[in-house]
Amino acid sequence: MTNRIQLPEVNWGAKAIVILSAIAVLIATGPFGTYQILDFVPRLLYWAGAVMGVGLIMNLMALFSLHLKIVQRSSWFMRVVAWVLIGAVPGSFLMLALGVFFLDHEGMFSYPFHRMYFKICVISTMICIVDLRSMAFWTGDKENATPVDDMPSQAVDKNELRQFLNQLRHEVGDDVISISTQDHYLDVTTAQGNDLIHGKLSAAAEQLASLPGVRLHRSHWAAVGHIQRLKRKESGHIVCLSDGRELPVSRSQLPAVRAALGLS
Numbered sequence: 001m002t003n004r005i006q007l008p009e010v011n012w013g014a015k016a017i018v019i020l021s022a023i024a025v026l027i028a029t030g031p032f033g034t035y036q037i038l039d040f041v042p043r044l045l046y047w048a049g050a051v052m053g054v055g056l057i058m059n060l061m062a063l064f065s066l067h068l069k070i071v072q073r074s075s076w077f078m079r080v081v082a083w084v085l086i087g088a089v090p091g092s093f094l095m096l097a098l099g100v101f102f103l104d105h106e107g108m109f110s111y112p113f114h115r116m117y118f119k120i121c122v123i124s125t126m127i128c129i130v131d132l133r134s135m136a137f138w139t140g141d142k143e144n145a146t147p148v149d150d151m152p153s154q155a156v157d158k159n160e161l162r163q164f165l166n167q168l169r170h171e172v173g174d175d176v177i178s179i180s181t182q183d184h185y186l187d188v189t190t191a192q193g194n195d196l197i198h199g200k201l202s203a204a205a206e207q208l209a210s211l212p213g214v215r216l217h218r219s220h221w222a223a224v225g226h227i228q229r230l231k232r233k234e235s236g237h238i239v240c241l242s243d244g245r246e247l248p249v250s251r252s253q254l255p256a257v258r259a260a261l262g263l264s
Contacts, residue, residue, distance in 0.1 A: 046102045058087035088120040164207040167197045177226040181219045214260035217250045
């Protein structure tokens with residue numbers, strides 16, 4: 001049984017607002033000497049192409065990288081840093097090409113590449129931060145978007161925990177992300193895969209009591225360290241997990257989930 005990665009939903013309205021705002025700010029401020037060199041329409045075309053082109057590169061890279069386990073296990077801060085540092089390389093080539101077309105540069109490398117790369121990193125980081133914060137604002141409460149990276153360490157009852165983990169196949173490891181009920185079985189998802197074992201969720205939660213976790217729903221449990229954020233969705237709430245999946249949070253369990261995540 002394979003674990004299907006569900007990618008986070010995109011609020012296109014919020015993203016469009018961020019893109020248009022970024023273009024407007026760059027047109028008004030005119031970095032790279034574009035305010036002095038270009039009239040309004042060419043400046044509009046230059047920065048629209050730059051923002052949408054570089055943005056497309058970084059968003060595609062982010063989309064495909066979410067399938068990588070090393071990315072799934074990383075915090076959102078580290079993901080953004082990686083996306084900016086790597087995405088700024090093709091982004092810089094795009095900006096140099098735009099410079100030849102709009103700014104009459106003699107060649108792609110008439111402007112120093114390292115200077116362009118640094119500027120793209122700075123501008124892209126600011127846009128990414130605004131983009132993530134706006135997505136959080138439009139998808140739920142601001143506090144719901146707070147990433148959960150580090151939780152206080154707790155004493156581990158190794159016997160109870162090992163008794164549960166020994167039921168799992170060796171290849172799936174012991175880094176438990178979530179547990180969901182499936183008939184009379186438990187679908188245990190780890191950072192390396194998932195396995196079906198016989199049992200009840202209530203009994204499993206007791207065995208994992210020493211592991212920081214929380215009951216999300218009558219059918220779902222999740223390790224707190226793997227919960228990226230809590231957000232609203234339609235008429236209820238969901239949690240976004242480190243492997244890209246989303247699990248529902250029942251109304252009765254919402255206070256417990258908020259408390260586990262340190263939210264008011």
